[in-house]
Amino acid sequence: MLPAWRDGYYRARIESVRVFTKQSVELLLVPEKGWPTHKSGQHLALTLNINGRLVTRVFTIASSAEQLEAQNTLRLLIRTQDKGALTAHLSKLTRGEWVNISKPQGTFLLPRTEQPVVMLAGGSGITPFIAMLHSIPKGDTRPITLLYYAKKNAHWLNTELAQLQVSLPGFEYRLLERDKDGDAVKALSPYTGKKWLVCGPEGLHKQVAQLAEQTNTPLASEHFSATPRVDLSTERAEFTVTYNGKQFMIDNQHTLLAHLKAKQQEVNAGCGMGICHQCKCVKKRGVVRDTRTGELSDNTEQLIQLCVSQVVSDVELVK
Template identity: 30%
Template sequence: MHRLTYPHGPDRFIELFDPTAVADETVGTISAIEHPTERSVRVSVRPNSRWNGFVAGQYVEFAMEIDGRRHRRMFSPAQSQHANGALEFTMSVNPDGVLTRHIQQSARVGDLVVLGDVSGDFHLPQARPERVVLISAGSGITPVMSMLRTLIDEQYGGEIDFIHYCRSASDALYAAELEQQEGALPGLRMHCVYTREGGVHFNAEQLAQLVPNYHHAQTFVCGPAALLEATRTLFDEQGISERLHQEAFGLATPAAGEDETGGEIHFKRSDRSADNNGQTLLEQAEQAGLNPEHGCRMGVCFACSCTKTAGRVRDLRTGEISSAGEEDIQICVSAPLGTVSLDI
C-alpha cells in the first residue's frame, strides 16, 4: 500500500476521499442544513467511527474552525438514541454568537465538525418509569425530543405528556412532527402552548389541568431559567422534588444591584482595565478587545476557567457570591460585583 501511495502514506491517500476516516478525534461531516424557523438552524452531522453514541437527553461538545480558531458550544442531539446514521442538532441562532451565526449564514454541506465528549445527567433512567412528563420551551425542546423519539422507537407502553412552550406556531421547531406523533403510542398526549397566541406561560393550574396525575410521573424539563425556576418551586411546594429533572440551555442575568455595577475590571496579564458594566466577565473581556479561551458560554465545558485574583463575583447559575480572595472561576457565568481583577 505504501508503494502505491508514494511519496505519501496511505492515510494521506484515504484523506483525499474521506477526511474523517483518519482523524485522531471524533469528527463528523455536515450532510444537511435546514432552517426550520427564522431564528434557528438544523444540521445533520455524520460522525466517524470514533463516535460512541449517547443517551437521550445528554449533550455533546460541538466545535468548528472559524477564521482559524476553534469555536465550541454544547448541543443536545435531537434524534433517538437508537437511530443510526447522522446526528441531528437544532440550534437557536444567537445574533451575537459566532458559532450559531456561522452555521446559519456560512456553513455548507461537507464542512467538518469536531464532536467532543458526551456529558450530562439529564436523561431517561435505564428502567423506564410508568409515567413521563416532558416539558420544554424554545430550543430546550431538543433533549426532550430525543427522549420522545427514543421512547417511540422502544414502543414504550406507559403514559407520556409532552408540553412545549413557544411564542407562536411559526416559532415551533418541531410543530409538524409533534402533531404527527400524537397517535404514535397509545399513552402519548401532546400539548403545544403558544404564549403570544392566547396561551399562558407555565403555572401550577395549567399543569394540573393538562396532566392531572403529574404527581406520580417522572418529569423532565428543559428551557430558560424562568421555566426551571417555576417548575422547581412547584415541585418543592408539592414535596415531590425527587420526581423533577431539569436542564438549562441559557443563563438568567439578574438585574444589577447597587454593588454589581461601578468599579473596574482589571485584566492583569494584558495590562488593561475597563469600567464594570455588570455583564459577565467573558463579555466584558471581549468588549475590552481581549479574546480569552471559552467554549459553551454556559458554564459546562470549563474552557473559560481562569484565576480571579481579587474581588467578588456572582455565579449566574446559582446566584452564589464568591469570596473576595484569589480563586478559579468560570468567566462565562460570573458577573462582577464592583471591582474585580483577573489573570487574563
C-alpha cells in the same frame, strides 16, 4: 479541511444542513470514530472556525443513540439569530465540511420508571424530548404526556410528533400557545404528583419549580441560559489584575472574562457559561470565586475559567 485537534473535542463531518422553519436549522453530523455514545436528553458543545476565530455554543442532541447506531448521524435542531456569533453561520455550512464537537454531557434523561411522565417544552426546548421519545421502543405503553408551548404556527416537528403518538401507545401531546391556553401553571395543574420534565426559557423554569414545590411534585429541568451566579460579596471592592504583564483595576461584581473584554484584551471565549472551557487561563497567584458555586480558589497556581470567575484578591493571570 479537517479542523485542528483540540483537547477534549472530537471532529464531526456535516452530512446535511436544512432550514426547516424560519430561523431554524437542522444539522446532521457524522462524528468521528471514538465519539462516546450519548444518552437521549444530553447536549454537546459545537465549535466552528468563523473568520479565524473559534466560536462555541451548546445544543441539545435531538436524536437518539439508536439513530446514531443505525444511521451514524447526530441531529441538532437549532434556532438561529441573524446576529448570532455562531447560529447566523449555520445555514451556510455545506455537506462534507468539518466541525468540532465535545463529548455528550448532562443528566437530563428520561426516568427509568413506570410512573407517568409529563414533559413541558417551551420553544426550542422540544429538542431533548424528541430524542427521548425516539429512544422509547415501539409498543412501549408507559404513560407520557408532552405539553409543548410555542408561538402561533411556530411549533417544531408537528408531523414527527403525530407519528410518535401512533407508534407509542402511551404517548399523547398538546400544542399550546400562552395567549390562547394560559400559562404553565394552568397546563400542569391537572398533572400534579406525576414526574415532571421541563426544558425551556428561564422564566418557565422558575414558574414550574415554584408549582412543583407547592404541590410536592418531582421535577427535573434543563436549560442553557447563563448559570445562576452565587454572589457572596455584598460590598463592591476593587483589586488589581495582571494579565499577560498588563495591570488593570477591576471590581468583584463581574467575571474576569467580562472585565478583560471591556479592557479590550485578547482573550479566548466561547459559551460564556463554563461549559466549553475555551476561556481557560492560568492563575499564577491570587484568589477567585466560582460564580456557579461560590467556591473560593486557593492562592496558588491553577487553571481557571474566566467566564465563571470573580476576583476576591489581587490576581495574576497568564493566557
